[in-house]
Amino acid sequence: MSEQKLYMPSQTFIENAEIKDYQSLYDYSIENREEFWNTEAQKLQWVTPYNAVFDYSEKPFFQWFKGGKTNIVLNAIDRHLHTSCLNKLAIIWEGEPGDVRTLSYHALNREVSKFANILKAMGVRKGDIVTIYMPQIPELPIAMLACAKIGAAHSVVYGGFSVEALAARIDDAKSRVLLTADGGWRRGKITDLKSIANEAMRRSPTIEVCITVKRTGHEVEMENDRDFWYHDLSALPIASAKCETEVMDSEDMLFILYTSGTTGKPKGLVHTHGGYSVYTSTTHRYIFDIKDQDRYWCAADPGWITGHSYLVYGPLINGTTIMMYEGAPNHPYPNRWWQMIEKYGVTILYTSPTAIRGLMRFGDNWVKRHDLSTLRLLGSVGEPINPEAWRWYHSIVGGGRCPIVDTWWQTETGGCMIAPLPTTPLKPGSASKPFFGNVVKVVDDGGNDVEANEEGKLVITHPSPGMARTILGDPERWAQTYWSEFAEKGYYSAGDSARIDEDGYIWIIGRLDDVIKVSGYRLGTAEVESALVSHSAVAEAAAIALPHELKGNAIHCFVLLKQGKTGSRELEDELKNHVAKEIGPIAKPDSIAFVDSLPKTRSGKIMRRVLKARAQGLDVGDISTLEE
Ligand code: WT7
Secondary structure, three states: OOOOOOEOOOHHHHHHOOOOOHHHHHHHHHHOHHHHHHHHHOOOOOOEOOOEEEEEEEOOEEEEEEOOEEOHHHHHOHHHHHOOOOOOEEEEEEOOOOOEEEEEHHHHHHHHHHHHHHHHHOOOOOOOEEEEEOOOOOHHHHHHHHHHHOOOEEEEOOOOOOHHHHHHHHHHHOOOEEEEEOOEEEOOEEEOHHHHHHHHHHHOOOOOEEEEEOOOOOOOOOOOOOEEEHHHHHOOOOOOOOOOOOOEEOOOEEEEEEEOOOOOOOEEEEEEHHHHHHHHHHHHHHHOOOOOOOEEEEOOOOOOHHHHHHHHHHHHHOOOEEEEEOOOOOOOOOOHHHHHHHHHOOOEEEEOHHHHHHHHOOOOHHHHOOOOOOOOEEEEEOOOOOHHHHHHHHHHHOOOOOOEEEEEOOOOOOOOOEOOOOOOOEOOOOOEOEOOOOOEEEEOOOOOEOOOOOOEEEEEOOOOOOOOOEEOOOHHHHHHHHHOOOOOOOOEEEEEEEEEOOOOOEEEEEEOOOEEEEOOEEEEHHHHHHHHHOOOOEEEEEEEEEEEOOOEEEEEEEEEEOOOOOOOHHHHHHHHHHHHHHOOHHHOOOEEEEOOOOOEEOOOOEOHHHHHHHHOOOOOOOOOOEOO
8 A cells, every 4th residue: 555655845835835844834733732722813803802822621521712702704704804815705606507607705705794684584693503405506505604693503414325314304403494406417417405304394393494595497386385485585685785693702613524323323513613713714724825826626516514614614714715515526528627627717626536436437638638737736535545546646646746734534524633734745545644733642442542554443532622512412422422532541543543654654444333434424324224124125234345446336225125025137127226316326336235144243233344344255253243
């Protein structure tokens, strides 16, 4: 896996980079963690200064910038209206059919204020949780910012998720208000979000108001008294373009974002205004070496944490011009992205290994037809990047001149925890070094550091400002899942296995728990299993991940049918589609095998490890706890 060749940044890159010497600032940030974060926090606006940078009196519940008052929108929009950013482009958006919308910071402020006033008129108050289920259209970040502006928390559900996933998230957050769209464009087809939303609302009764943005214009079912068109509301006097930004406590909830864990119930991670603002803007500025003239494209969907932190909040706080694209990278042809980079003069591209592998498959010529000379930096996120894809990205897309920042982090950490700076010598496939303020270790089960190059558990020794604060409604689960394994040492358990080489480069190996990364998306085996069991023919199910060339991992399932049911090709297809309909197309299993029994421990837990080894033709290992 590891490779000897070091990729060095060019001399011009080093000369122009904001941080030239990673090591000395890193050392400083570890020895003076609070001072380091204080300096960064001072670059943002605070209505009232904080009185403590860090407070850890109630472990593992920490606070950053305690007592400070601000609002992320104050820093992401309001302050830019008094600078040269005012008429700078905030968002360049291209729809899949080719329509274009651009919003300056001034225009973004107007749109966000209007949306915010509409939400207020619909009864949304500070502290409410608003669920957002939208395609990649400008209204998605606008709706997020509008919630934040009035002090409501948003819970964005990825537009690729389906009925049960959406319903479960609405229920858990007890949202009264749902913001959606009639649909979006994907590979020339309409994704019918409003129909999915309607079915989810039938399953989760808390929604009283649903506001729908018209995107595709196809006919959708609207219910009297509950459903409103956004364009109707925005034509009313309530939708004024002036709206005060609510002053929030540093530790007030900014958003919740659900992610998969080991149980079927997704965790709603709580992120806050103060620390998250500081962490996302600092990491974005340093890791991407942001310049005023950059056109920065994070190709992630805003419905995932990457989109929250590095498409919306971090870049906007830094006054960056961001690109957004609605549809598929290969529609109508595999050069769609390259065409857009050339057309808009994109300087930074941040995407996932899966997307890179997917585009690599179409060959070099689709890329080489385009002038990509504006690109100066590339990024990767979400899963380990294989050296072959890394080298293709580096030489073909980046023309050999762009550093690649391979960033490791999680929904839980809010921002990049491990990443090279663009001036760091690079080893393809390694996320390189910890970001400032973070100490990252690889330890054994006892919490002791393992030797160089030895595999172990990835831990972070200290809370960082961008980390989630808790799990919505379940603080016990927060403490248990992340902070209990090495409680004595106070380490955060990431749930990943990794190794650190003799040069201190960190190599991520994969998940240690029942989380599967499919195409960089995070899913729990338990979610797939419970979707299968919700089908009338299924008694029990087990899901495992097996390596897949394009997707990184693919889902394979083992199903035990109910008495009297027999497995068939038709039933296999039906079950695959059932999972896709309940959770979303990303969760669709690659294969389903019908079995007579599932390997279980005496306490009844399915031994997925055994299934996995069997499926790969490997030794099943220690099965002394196996029941039969
Ligand atoms: C898991 C977190 C990072 C935001 C998007 C994913 C895996 C993430 C990398 C990377 C190897 C990575 C880990 C992690 N992961 N980035 N650069 N190299 N693995 O956030 O959906 O919460 O998933 O993604 O396994 O634990 P997420």
